[in-house]
Amino acid sequence: xxxxxxxxSASRLAGSIIPGAGHLAAGRxxxxxxxxxxxLACASVAVGARHRIAAMPATGxxxxxxxxxxxxxxxxxxxxxxxxxxxxxxxxxxxxxxxWLIAARHFNRNRLAVAGSWLILALYAAMLLAPLLSPWxxxxxxxxxxxxxxxxxxxxxxxxxxxxxDIFSRxxxxxxxxxxxxxxxxxxxxxxxxxxxxxAGYAGGRVDSxxxxxxxxxxxxxxxxxxILIVALFDRSLLVLILVLGLTQWPxxxxxxxxxxxxxxxxxxxxxxxxxxxRTPRILFRHVIPNVLAPVIVSATLGIGNTIVLEAGxxxxxxxxxxxxxxxxxxVNDGGSSLINAWWVATFPGLTIVLVVLAFNLVGDxxxxxxxxxxx
Amino acid sequence: MGSYVLRRLLGxxxxxxxxxxxxxxxxxxxxxxPTAFLFxxxxxxxxxxxxxxxxxxxxxxALQYLHxxxxxxxxxxxxxxxxxxxxxxxxxxxxxxxxxxxxSTLILVFVLGVLTGVYQAVRQYTIGDNILSVAALFFYxxxxxxxxxxxxxxxxxxxxxxxWPFALPATGITSVDYEFLxxxxxxxxxxxxxxxxxxxxxxxxxxxxxxxxxxxxxxxxRQDFIRTARAKGLPESRxxxxxxxxxxxxxxxTLLGLYLPFLFSGAVFVEYIFAWPGMGRVIVDAIxxxxxxxxxxxxxxxxxxxxxxxxxxxxxYAWADPxxxxx
Numbered sequence: 001x002x003x004x005x006x007x008x009s010a011s012r013l014a015g016s017i018i019p020g021a022g023h024l025a026a027g028r029x030x031x032x033x034x035x036x037x038x039x040l041a042c043a044s045v046a047v048g049a050r051h052r053i054a055a056m057p058a059t060g061x062x063x064x065x066x067x068x069x070x071x072x073x074x075x076x077x078x079x080x081x082x083x084x085x086x087x088x089x090x091x092x093x094x095x096x097x098x099x100w101l102i103a104a105r106h107f108n109r110n111r112l113a114v115a116g117s118w119l120i121l122a123l124y125a126a127m128l129l130a131p132l133l134s135p136w137x138x139x140x141x142x143x144x145x146x147x148x149x150x151x152x153x154x155x156x157x158x159x160x161x162x163x164x165x166d167i168f169s170r171x172x173x174x175x176x177x178x179x180x181x182x183x184x185x186x187x188x189x190x191x192x193x194x195x196x197x198x199x200a201g202y203a204g205g206r207v208d209s210x211x212x213x214x215x216x217x218x219x220x221x222x223x224x225x226x227x228i229l230i231v232a233l234f235d236r237s238l239l240v241l242i243l244v245l246g247l248t249q250w251p252x253x254x255x256x257x258x259x260x261x262x263x264x265x266x267x268x269x270x271x272x273x274x275x276x277x278x279r280t281p282r283i284l285f286r287h288v289i290p291n292v293l294a295p296v297i298v299s300a301t302l303g304i305g306n307t308i309v310l311e312a313g314x315x316x317x318x319x320x321x322x323x324x325x326x327x328x329x330x331x332v333n334d335g336g337s338s339l340i341n342a343w344w345v346a347t348f349p350g351l352t353i354v355l356v357v358l359a360f361n362l363v364g365d366x367x368x369x370x371x372x373x374x375x376x
Numbered sequence: 377m378g379s380y381v382l383r384r385l386l387g388x389x390x391x392x393x394x395x396x397x398x399x400x401x402x403x404x405x406x407x408x409x410p411t412a413f414l415f416x417x418x419x420x421x422x423x424x425x426x427x428x429x430x431x432x433x434x435x436x437x438a439l440q441y442l443h444x445x446x447x448x449x450x451x452x453x454x455x456x457x458x459x460x461x462x463x464x465x466x467x468x469x470x471x472x473x474x475x476x477x478x479x480s481t482l483i484l485v486f487v488l489g490v491l492t493g494v495y496q497a498v499r500q501y502t503i504g505d506n507i508l509s510v511a512a513l514f515f516y517x518x519x520x521x522x523x524x525x526x527x528x529x530x531x532x533x534x535x536x537x538x539x540w541p542f543a544l545p546a547t548g549i550t551s552v553d554y555e556f557l558x559x560x561x562x563x564x565x566x567x568x569x570x571x572x573x574x575x576x577x578x579x580x581x582x583x584x585x586x587x588x589x590x591x592x593x594x595x596x597x598r599q600d601f602i603r604t605a606r607a608k609g610l611p612e613s614r615x616x617x618x619x620x621x622x623x624x625x626x627x628x629x630t631l632l633g634l635y636l637p638f639l640f641s642g643a644v645f646v647e648y649i650f651a652w653p654g655m656g657r658v659i660v661d662a663i664x665x666x667x668x669x670x671x672x673x674x675x676x677x678x679x680x681x682x683x684x685x686x687x688x689x690x691x692x693y694a695w696a697d698p699x700x701x702x703x
Contacts, residue, residue: 350522
């Protein structure tokens with residue numbers, strides 16, 4: 001008894017110094033590592049960039065400050081999270097568990113999907129920490145005669161391009177454009193798609209047929225052509241890209257949601273809500289939409305990957321944010337003209353796109369399996 | 377059946393009209409003038425005015441719209457603003473090239489997709505199934521323009537550099553000396569130029585089909601009539617290839633009709649990279665040069681083919697599956 005108490009207090013002591021160490025001492029290795037490894041990664045970034053952090057108060061730009069604040073937040077948040085997790089007893093599966101908890105447990109068993117979600121988290125962190133991670137400026141050109149087309153090495157992980165810029169830094173900063181567009185555009189399209197689909201399915205009749213005819217129309221329009229058209233004719237700013245990508249992707253979500261709402265409308269709990277005299281918005285937002293969220297989340301996850309590929313395609317055609325802004329598609333296009341003598345310029349940003357999109361697709365598939373009771 | 381087809385065909389007309397309207401107004405609400413690209417500085421305003429009048433750009437928008445719709449109904453797509461010939465002439469040149477590319481891709485995607493799907497379903501959860509699933513997702517996640525570039529890098533540029541016997545051409549549709557080749561050599565030449573573009577498109581699209589075919593196959597295999605077939609003592613190959621495959625093919629066919637939009641947008645990149653003179657290139661060039669009549673005609677044709685694809689898919693579905701009745 002005293003031994004067990006001593007061991008537990010020892011593990012608490014270890015855990016209060018290094019997050020996850022307490023879990024390791026208590027024999028919960030897997031859970032401990034999920035705290036320990038990210039924390040160590042953040043700590044090593046802090047150590048590696050200590051000179052720049054020290055110089056920050058004098059010279060730092062807003063970018064740098066955001067990066068430092070993010071780093072500090074991550075270090076503290078992981079530490080606090082680990083400490084709380086160590087104190088609370090491990091959850092055992094039981095009959096009172098919510099649907100989301102059951103789904104989360106299924107998701108955690110899918111190793112590929114878990115790996116994908118870690119990769120996505122790491123990428124979003126890297127996006128915010130970019131100034132501390134990349135030793136080079138993504139845009140400034142140094143002495144071109146000495147730095148042009150350097151092959152990948154310890155100094156330049158992914159090599160340099162025609163103008164002597166470090167590809168790794170450009171890819172890192174490019175993630176800001178791609179990941180932001182992917183996230184915001186998908187948020188727009190999913191919100192719009194869910195609302196339209198719920199309206200069409202719930203109202204039925206004329207509203208339904210008008211919305212669905214319009215959906216068919218947008219679906220049968222070649223999306224890439226529409227995107228190229230609008231971006232080429234209007235403006236190549238980030239805002240236009242986000243709006244255009246967001247406002248052309250909703251039909252798939254609308255179709256899914258409408259189909260589900262059609263059958264939900266006839267279910268007893270919705271009929272009961274109607275009989276109780278609730279107003280339509282309340283029924284829609286409190287009773288109907290929460291029940292279609294599972295497929296919506298899946299389509300949103302897959303949609304982010306899809307949007308990132310599309311954005312890269314537009315940048316590749318020269319229709320993304322104008323140079324010298326680093327975009328993944330734009331770097332691949334740059335590399336296209338020097339494929340023979342500098343294969344690394346086009347290869348690495350493309351590989352990054354593949355990895356990111358693969359991660360989103362793996363997570364989406366994992367969510368689909370976890371959230372749908374029939375597929376568990 | 378006949379009335380269903382007729383009803384669907386009639387229903388497609390307002391859809392196409394809506395698409396044409398959308399194209400027209402998106403294009404004409406955009407800032408900028410299509411003739412701006414034709415003139416350098418120092419051109420007298422009367423000339424610009426006359427050109428605008430020649431192209432009918434001085435008329436009110438509503439009138440231009442009606443003219444355009446009426447002309448399209450007659451099959452007249454107007455004159456290109458930048459190429460000095462009719463849009464129909466441009467389309468006649470580009471459309472066959474895109475159709476060759478798309479059709480060969482579609483056939484390959486279908487055959488390969490169904491084969492891998494059936495293999496995966498029969499060997500569910502084995503190593504082979506898992507490897508194929510991950511590989512499919514990998515190619516599915518890949519932007520087609522990057523895949524195209526990597527194929528060019530390895531199978532055209534590096535293969536040539538390293539002296540591999542099968543170095544493939546990276547751009548174009550025929551060799552320079554195509555005119556002087558014999559018929560057999562011509563076919564070989566064209567096939568050689570098809571390999572890389574078709575491979576790119578196929579790899580990008582096959583993942584979805586194989587995955588769908590796998591799911592369908594798994595669903596069919598669990599049904600009672602398959603158990604009956606096995607209980608009768610039929611050999612397993614016959615059960616799978618005859619009884620199960622036929623029933624799982626129906627939804628896959630419809631999927632192919634729905635794949636046309638993806639095929640076209642893939643073709644835009646592939647044609648751009650491989651300098652394939654098809655619709656994708658025409659449309660990108662036209663958009664960048666603001667050649668309004670060409671943009672309107674090409675995007676309308678793309679949309680029409682998309683609508684036709686889903687229509688054919690639905691009709692095939694109704695025809696192939698007697699359980700489905702659309703009345």
